[in-house]
Amino acid sequence: MMHPHELEFSEAQMRESIVMAMDKISELVNTIDEQDTDRSADADMTLIRAAMQPLPESGVPLAELLDWLFGDACTKSLNTTSPGFMAYVPGGGIFHAALADLIGNSINRYVGVVATAPALSQIEVAVINWFASIIGYELHPSGGFLTSGGSSATLAALTTARTVKLGSSFSDAVIYTSDQSHFCISKAAFLAGFPRENLRILPADENFRLQPDIIRAEMEKDRASGLRPFLIGVNAGSTNTGAVDPLPELADLAEAEDLWLHVDGAYGGLFCMTERGKHAMRGIERADSVVLDPHKTLFLPYGTGALIVKDGVNLRQTYSATAAYMPEMQHTDEAIDMCEVTPELTRPFRGLRVWLPLKMHGAGVFREYLDEKIDLAQWVCEQIEEIPDLDVVAKPVISILAFAVREEGRTRDEANKLTRDLINKINTRQRVSLTGTTIHGRFLIRIAVGGFRTHMDRMEMLVDDLKACLAEVLSAPVA
């Protein structure tokens, strides 16, 4: 062999490469307050093509690769780790998770079954138990597992519901959800095998909430057509406005009609760690399944969602499978082979990146951070309400709000244009990044408070920029 053992780093090589990476990471984190929030528009095809070179036969020094990665490749992007990132639904990126993955990848134990790494494999079970307790589920018989994100968790929820509620023929089953639901519900329904025409996307009310009566009316029509009402997909914090559907009434309906109640708590669910979040989402503990996104509201880096179910047996019924080449499975409630209750067999050691930060700080610190995000959203809402030319269209139930330029005295198109000009001007200042959405033809600016680095100082910058940009927009001559 030309390069004996080249892939096996010596201790010196490991430490040297880590120091090189840490120098770059430290520089990035240390200057984060001064970094522009979004330089993605500066990237061009030359940069993209540089990322897509053909498979190289020989290597390139790490230093060169790091220079490129932390240089233009990283810089010319939406700065999702900036304190000013309030676009989409903010993710996290606390360093603890990077540390956890460094450890998990280095020890590279197989945590899909108890037999091969008994203590490490059960770290994920611990984390799932924590989430169940946060939601308010009974620890037994609840269950769940970590996924790569909310979409995977939603797909797994629908597959589980399908297995438990329906037979092997399910093309007559109907799913009900609102026009405010994330598209992951309809995508998951299709991927789980439901015909696209069996998804009812129902109009939400003026507070962007799904109404039980509308579902009842639809169900009646569906039953009359020989279809089988099957599942209600409910929002506990919608992406557009942060709306929380009326969980207790929807739970009553699901119970009365024997429907599966699925809650999308990807953004909102973990706010149940706070008093106000728990209050806003009361009834969530009656759901059959709940999706959470720890890469949002536990401030972890992208790549960690969770599915939690009220009855863990439902997962085993859906995902259990084994073969002669597999190790022995557990027959105790105290230890769970994750491959028996998830779609995956081999998978990353996701548990550690959740377990480590919660063990290092305790839940109390996360609760305080989440409470701070609620406070900041309330505060910025009050500031906007005092600005005469702006309308708060959706007040924050948790930490997302939406607003627009007032329509009084303007056509919808005029108001939309002003709102679009406003968000563009705000984003151009590069101190905050906001995104918009369109609901019933009205363009809204969303403020999603969720970054772990986002504190009051940055909210004040947002309000300053908002006021200044609004003045510019309103004083501009109409084109």
Place this chain on the structure above:
Amino acid sequence: MMHPHELEFSEAQMRESIVMAMDKISELVNTIDEQDTDRSADADMTLIRAAMQPLPESGVPLAELLDWLFGDACTKSLNTTSPGFMAYVPGGGIFHAALADLIGNSINRYVGVVATAPALSQIEVAVINWFASIIGYELHPSGGFLTSGGSSATLAALTTARTVKLGSSFSDAVIYTSDQSHFCISKAAFLAGFPRENLRILPADENFRLQPDIIRAEMEKDRASGLRPFLIGVNAGSTNTGAVDPLPELADLAEAEDLWLHVDGAYGGLFCMTERGKHAMRGIERADSVVLDPHKTLFLPYGTGALIVKDGVNLRQTYSATAAYMPEMQHTDEAIDMCEVTPELTRPFRGLRVWLPLKMHGAGVFREYLDEKIDLAQWVCEQIEEIPDLDVVAKPVISILAFAVREEGRTRDEANKLTRDLINKINTRQRVSLTGTTIHGRFLIRIAVGGFRTHMDRMEMLVDDLKACLAEVLSAPVA
């Protein structure tokens, strides 16, 4: 707030925590040659329960957590990173991937769409192009994406095939595969919505290969019953014995009958980087979809599989979805929004852990490592063939072989008992870890050569232990 900004590590805290982790990691890696291969049996419920403490309200020092993680929790496990790990299908754990995830998690950019991180998001596209070229696909129009592992990739393959080949009603579609296929095929078929009774698990021949004639006979019966033959699931390196199904003949059959040809190359596929692997798997480039597991044969830590498809449009047709709150999607072939061609929207930055090691070393080094594994498997096979009381039941097509105590002069049960005693004795010596499997009632010991740290010195230990243990087993009084 009691702990202002506690989740935001300072540069000093970041570096300190990394040094603490690196001390443990270095110690682990430096002593790996002397570590026992499997101490999982030493774990007990006390250790498992220690991993599963309730959600803590306050924190524990990192040093304490690291002591526990790298102490009993890690040690009392199957040592999947040992050079003696030849059980199941070996995974990897090269440090490069840990380094890549440390970087990816720290910069935490959103790589699901081009618009938000143009260069970083296309690193995954680059990696997929590399895999397509390794398989022998035309770069255009092939496509694919990285998954958490082979099971997720297989599920995505079947969902894609279903979408492309079948309408929204597909309960009459039939899937053909062999009794040597990994159970992920039947699990994926069920999860993708196919009735369990529509899966034909067909007997493999004496070389553990699926035979086209058997499929033809089954298809005839199925068509006569009004069912729709749909997909053939083919092995390019089976888990039990490493068998490669006759790809050219099966490709001919699939082409003639308009079936989707799916290849499970989770273990074998990336051996196409070598001449011998390419030869063994000729015809793989005719598949409609191929699953690869870079966490096996690119020596990465667990958590990286891949689905590669001959026609990338098939993925877009299956997974495309959008919404008002989403950024703008691409309309060029040169840049691909991964959320448009995968089941996921937000997901981990998987591309970097594949891209970085291949960029650092070039494909040549990986090819040499893979060639070495083939050489080692051939060598150990020749050694076993010279031992009179052993039968090589499956010679290595690539780097997996299976053997057992000879049956001549013994009943099946007697031979099985001796073979089980033999593997137990070998594993007890803690220099190698082997696993077995049962095919048609015969218990076989498998040797799966695949660990990046596994070299000739460890293979010699294996042969020494095998000979010594066989002598003990054969001389033991029959119970």
